[in-house]
Amino acid sequence: MPESQEDIDALLAEVNALADEAVAEIVGDETTDDDAAVAVSQAEPPRRADHAPTDQPTAATPPAAPTPPRSYTNLDRLLHLKVPIIVQLARRTMPLSEIIGLSTGAIIEFEKPADSDLDLIINNKCIGQGQAVKVTENFGLRVTRIGSLQSRIRAMGQ
Incomplete structure (x- = not known):
């Protein structure tokens, strides 16, 4: 299925960002405050204040199957474009x-x-x-x- 130009542009922008991150990791650039904020927000989900901890036992729920991050899914799609x-x-x-x-037989010279x-x-x-x-x-x-x-x-x- 052909991708729309908007999808391709969005994916390329995402790949550029990922490439910048990879280069920064390789080179050893220091992370910015924005990068640190993103890392913290991804590491721990925000807690909701309207749910106080209770002493009631909770039913054990099986862990959900890990879903690949959206950026990797888009990256995979982009890497398969020809x-x-x-x-x-x-x-x-x-x-x-x-x-x-x-005409036939003419020679065009290049420098x-x-x-x-x-x-x-x-x-x-x-x-x-x-x-x-x-x-x-x-x-x-x-x-x-x-x-x-x-x-x-x-x-x-x-």
Whole structure:
């Protein structure tokens, strides 16, 4: 079932937030007061003042099955989305008059060396580079440089 653009945008925003949190944990950034407040609110549910403790025994209730947090469910949905990947050889601009004049056999020259790496593009943003390889009878890309996880996620969301 295709997701709506609003759903995808919301999920990407959530993934960006999760990526920021993961990077902060790896780097060892200090938590902010807002983060501490969220952690405290998640650790202990608020107590209701209208229920005073009673001495009556309570019936033992079996623990409820743990439900995955909503953010992980959304993250799982997002991670299963298929996005187009573009491998770009080179790019240039040409006057429209030259484009109209193209014919079979015409050669368009680019200012990129023939042995340079190809660009790996997601959402019109370069996230890495690599070398062209042959995989059986198909074309492939051996990734030689790739951006950080955070930069790759941001490239998909913008």
